[in-house]
Amino acid sequence: MSEPTPAPVPTPADKQLSNKELKELKKKEKAAKRAAAKGGSSGSESASTKQKESKDSNGKPPTATHIKKQLNSAKIIESDRKVPTMFGHLETREQRISSSPQIASIVHPKILALTLKISTYKIVGSTARCQAMLEAFKDVILSYQTPDNASLQRNLTSHLSHQIEYLKTGRPLSISMGNAIRWLKQRISIIPIDLSDEVAKNQVIQEIDLYIQEKILYSDKVITQFASTHIHDGSKLLTYGHSEVLKKLFKYCAVEENKSFDIYIIDSKPLFEGKKLARELSAVPNIKCHYNLINSLSTILERSDIDFCFLGAHSMLSNGRLYSRVGTAMIAMASKNKNIPVLVCCESMKFSDKVQLDSVTLNELGDSEDVINTKPFVKTGSNLNQFLISLQNKEPKKPQQQGTKKDKRELQLADSESPVLNNWKELKPLNILNVLYDLTPPEYIQKVITELGALPPSSVPVILREYKTNA
Incomplete structure (x- = not known):
């Protein structure tokens, strides 16, 4: 008699697996397929690149x-991008x-x-x-x-x-x-x-x-004629940066209409566009220019009786917000707090049907190096440092015996020609951001002057419809 064959040992495949075990098996199979695909990707990639090259070499544009x-x-994918x-x-x-x-x-x-x-x-x-x-x-x-x-x-x-x-x-x-x-x-x-x-x-x-x-x-000619009615003899105007239509407006009022007025030009780094406007308007008769940086805005508004604030525009959005160079919103807000009318001169070709509520969603980043001070930094925060620096300037050959190590380190920093924050990219907690534009709410703007007329910011959609029908 033949011996009875032993019953086969049930394998995991023969067992009835639960749903959880089936999911785990499927995950393992997918992982194995991905690993196999990665192993043979080098050959396939070279073949695909050859095919692309052959397609591009056919002479077709x-x-x-x-x-x-x-x-x-x-595009460069920066793993250590210094951007928030x-x-x-x-x-x-x-x-x-x-x-x-x-x-x-x-x-x-x-x-x-x-x-x-x-x-x-x-x-x-x-x-x-x-x-x-x-x-x-x-x-x-x-x-x-x-x-x-x-x-x-x-x-x-x-x-x-x-x-x-x-x-x-x-x-x-x-x-x-x-x-x-x-x-x-x-x-x-x-x-x-x-x-x-x-x-x-x-x-x-x-x-x-x-x-x-x-x-x-x-x-620009029509806008200058509309906006010139707000400028009179002896007026004091405030503007920010450089705008081509505003430059034409000020020259038109001074030369063509023979009006004499003062202009306070506010400027900011890194581009210092207001320097160009101040240089051109200073040569025009009947215009008295005052060039100031943006940190002196509150002082100018306190001591000068500004009649109007004229602003240029990068774009006017359909919800009435002004999209312009960074710092414009602060100028408009400060003028509104002093009850100074804010007038925006903008061509209809700059109007957009976009709706934007902040300056974060859509913006432009400039080079962070542009906002860093490139001149040597001399610390004058304490009287001791000023005294030590003056002594060193008078007697450069005699070494300083007094002072702590911290003071000597600050003196070395003052004498060095290396710019401040030249190694800012190595400082992980520090991010330097150069944002080029911001948004100004329509509550700060009294009037938008275009070639189609002067309207409040809430009427921007009307100008958009007119622009599309005439396009």
Whole structure:
């Protein structure tokens, strides 16, 4: 008789597993698949890159989405970014500049030069940047050639998109630049198909010239005529930074209308834009300029009887808030507390249908090094330090015998030529933030003066509707 075979030992697979055990097995299987995929990713990645290179080498121009992918892949991901968590979603200047070499080969030289000027703050201001961009687009359109089996109406907009993506690497586009780009693409899309390329390009260039004349130059003239009624002989005006339309307004009142008045120009670091305005207005007769930094604002409002506060604008949002250079909200708030009317001069091309409640969600970060004092720091906080420094200046050859180690260390810091906070990136608790814009609530603004008239901030949506119908 054959011996009975022993019953098989039940394996874990033969047992009826519970739901918890089944989930754990599935997790282990997924982890094993991921590990296997990672192990063979190097070969697959090289193959995929070869395929992409072969696709790009076909001679076809890259699309706008492909350009965006190249820019995103080239951006620097800083693990130790010295940016607070609240502003972590905003791009730094280094991240924008790092992606610029990826598409430089297909960018027009005028756009390359303009991007460099904008990124180095050679061209500052929403209006100046928009006008310089449109002038550069004229050269881009002149040198454009429609490829075979393509139409100018479709291919020219994609060609401009490549230039715009590179332009964004210098600085984010302003509201006026975005409005101008949308208008230009819309005008290109409605060009008749039966027109030749040369005629179509000349037509687009003429429309760009007309846009600059109407939306920038003529608009500034109308705004200056509206706002000049608030300026009289002997008026005392307050302004902040530099604004092109305000500069034209003050010159118009002094030269054309022969009015004499005082202007208190408030300025702040790091760009010190008010210096340019003070330098230009000081040469104009009938204008007496007073240049002050923003830390003396309360003193000026206390001792000077300011009649009006004129402010420029980067943009006016649809909820009536003013989006302008950082510090504008404080100027408007302090003027409102002193019952000084705040007037904003803004072209209609700067109006946006966006709604923003704070200056954190959307903003621009500048270089943190710009707000650091670059001159040697001399501590004069105590009489002892002043006395020791004066002794050292009088007798540099004799060593100081008195004083503690702390005093000697401060003297060495005073004599050194190294800038203050030169090693601030090594200090983990310290974050230096250079925010370029802020929001001013509509309660602080009495009137917004545009080429369409003078209206309260609550009527901004009306101007937006008028702008869209006339666009």
